[in-house]
Amino acid sequence: MVKLLARRRTIPDPVALAPMLDDWMHSPLGNALIEAEKAQLAPVISRVFGYHMLQLSCSPGISMLDECPVGHKICFAPAWDPQRQAPVADNEALPLGTDSIDAVLLHHALDFTPDSHRLLREATRVLMPGGRLLILGFNPVSLWGISGLMRWHRQTPWNARFISRRRLTDWLRLLDFHVEKVSYGGFMPPLGHPRMLSQAARFEHWFDRLGNPTGAFYLIVASKQRMPVTPVAPRWPKLRAPALGAPLAETGRVASGRGTVIPMPPRKNLRQDDAGN
Template identity: 40%
Template sequence: MTFQQPPQVSELMPALKEWFDSPLGQELIAAEHKLLEQVLPTLFGYHLLQVGVDNRLPMFAASPVPHRILLGPALELGMDKRAIVARSNELPVDGESMDVVLLHHALDFAENPHQTLREAARVLRPGGHLVIVGFNPASLWGVFRVLKRRRQVPWLAHFIRHGRLQDWLSLLELTEVKAVSGLYAPPFESARRRDRCGWIRHLVQRAPAESGAALLVVARKDVPGMTPLRSPWRRKLINLPVIEPKPTARGHLQRNKR
């Protein structure tokens, strides 16, 4: 699959921040938080890494994982103290060191989405979980994107199909365990127009497939890890009491003759 390359994420940062701050962007973030609240409380471990496009948007509030790191593409004022700056396709993290990796629209705006996914799989420990949040092309937003000029945020994002994502996960030995979606309203900038289209929202919500604007996919890394060998088992001998034979009459006579 060939992707039309969007500009570098660092170049899109001002436009992305402005769009996420808009009423439509805030509605999307609220819907994504609700989806994550269904999933993150069930994923346990010690280390969580969020790879995103806006360091102001930590999405892991519902996670029970104690050590959480936020990775973004550019240095910003007011960044979270747990945030680091790096590229999503070159994560400065040791392999198999994370229990949960959360990709928040990282694939949508990546230069090479498959390489970003490969890096996420590399740093995930065996048995760990990958959580992907992105735009769903099988939604009203996907239809709107086809009709809209793709030079504006967020419509120039990749909008990766769920089926394509499943193929990539399979190649990286990751098993999908859950897929949910949310936000069924059309992407009108006016809240009044979105409210007037409530009948469309209810109609799309009843669709058999995941048809919300935000798609959340959870996958598990099923590659078995290395198990340290135990030290060889040593047999422990038990000292049993030795029963001395009692002298017989014949033996007593032989000793007297001597």
């Protein structure tokens, strides 16, 4: 039974997954989901500032950063496409410097990777301290999550991992992130019926006002709290200057180098000697 469930949850290779996920995202149901995600993301992404923003996605044909004011937007592809000409890289081994990106968006990237911990650690590595991490993922506690469990042949996107929001926030706290906001969206049923999809905006309006946590996706906004370690030089105590000598005592005694005291002759003897001379 365990082997059967594992076979049903097999995630295709990133090169093979990208065109399949792009095709589904451009379908009527996928397009309704993307519009709902952009509506949830718009007020957050419009307040992201900096020089560089990175989008990690298994669907490089979908851009979620159009409303972002950041000048330099980066989105990698798993394979070279002469039509898009996007840079090629592995999401779990990014060719970027540590602490070099102001904001990172994970657009269902954690849902379609066999090693979510590695991907999350790589996104944490490139994100600069104080930067923001935005995560869009499928919500297992939803009609979409139930639909994924009920489908015998889990084709894209129903072969996603559907990581729970609580589990993901626990991972973020272990990586020294502060979770600022969690919101939900995509309250339409997972059906491609045109009449049902025409009411998607109405579903979003009413269920979002009620704060319903059973949307098809969740949006997590977190900030990286870990600061770079700066080595601090030890503060050595100041040494006092060595004493050059000690003042003579009023008795006229002189101290030798070994700490002995040499008595001086009495003054009357000195006067007698002077008189004899």
